[in-house]
Structure formats: C-alpha cells, structure tokens
Amino acid sequence: MKLLLASRNKKKLGELRRILLAEGVAGVEVLGLDDVPPFPEAPETDPTFEGNALAKARDAFNATGLPSVADDSGIAIDALNGMPGVLSARWSGVHGNDLANTELVLGQLRDVPDERRGAAFVCTAAFVAGPGVETVVRGEWRGTITREPKGENGFGYDPIFRPEGHEVTSAELSPEEKDKLSHRGRALRLLLPHLRELAQR
C-alpha cells in the first residue's frame, strides 16, 4: 500500500518520513509530492491549522487517489496573541525564509521579559483515505522563545525555540530526540492506528 505525504517542505517531509519509519508503519510505501505527477495546489487560506491540513490532504487524495497525510503546522507565541500561527511559513512576507522569519520574531520580542516568552509549536495532521474517510489530529510542544538563534538541526523556528524541560533549543536536539518530543511526533503517533489499518489492506 502507498501513502502520500502531501508537503513541499523538504525538512518537514524528512521528519514525517522519519517518524513513520521509526514507528514501523510496515507494509506502507511512503511517497512525497515529488514522487507523484504534479497537480494544482490550493493556497493555504484557512484561519485554522486543522482547516489547512484537511484541505491539503483532500487535494492530494483527489488528485492521486492515494491515501494522503498532510501537515499544517507553526508556532503560536503567547506574547503575540498566538501569532504567527497559520502564517508561520511566511511571517516575514517571504514564504519559507527561515532566517528572516526568526529574525523578525526576535525583534518583535526584544522587550518581552523572560517570564513572558512562552510559545507552542503546533502540528495538525490530516489523513484522507476516501470520500468521508478523514481524520485530523493535533500535537503541541510547549517552550520559550530564546534571545538568539542556536543550533544547526531542524528548520524554521527550531533555533529560537527552547522546549520545556530542556536547556537547549530544538535545533540543538538530535533528530531522534526532536521526534520523540515534537508536536509533529505527537500528532503523527495519534494517526498510527489509522495507518496500521491501511497497511493491512
């Protein structure tokens, strides 16, 4: 059985694949968007992570007929009233410019004291395997925003996010450590029962 991971973000796609493989979703061949013929992708305009994840997974399923998982994720910063949220990928105005996005957030939070720098990474994962066969799950990972970027692993806001209970940023964790703790790991593990069922078809 094939499973399509409907994402254009190579780093995110790497994490999605790694987590599924680590969880031993055996008997499922995991494909990315580069492994299927291109199809028009709708813009991510929903105000919620859930809405965007479901739209991406439905598009992928409708275009390919393959059971599809999509991830919509981002960082919700307390002092910014939950923003960048669904706008995380393009917070600085340029889609996917991690450096500009993190620099902008650090500037916005310059005068925010340490005790008010709380934030949460959020990941919603949607699974669509047929008309009406849909599941959406959510994983969260609390932490604080640091004052300068540190670490080379991960992507996006990882260099400025210090997970709760840790003294380093999520970009300083090993990939395996991040997967165990992360919003994405948590969300995908909630999908496992559905994916295992798929593997048995």
Ligand SMILES: O=P(O)(O)OP(=O)(O)OP(=O)(O)OC[C@H]1O[C@@H](n2cnc3c(O)ncnc32)[C@H](O)[C@@H]1O
């Ligand atoms: O929509 P797709 O094609 O999957 O790729 P994308 O990068 O546009 O993904 P999103 O729309 O879900 O935006 C997610 C953004 O949130 C941030 N983000 C999500 N998960 C993250 C993580 O684990 N570590 C750091 N930043 C993360 C990062 O800036 C991502 O670009």
Ligand SMILES: [Mg+2]
């Ligand atoms: Mg996106």
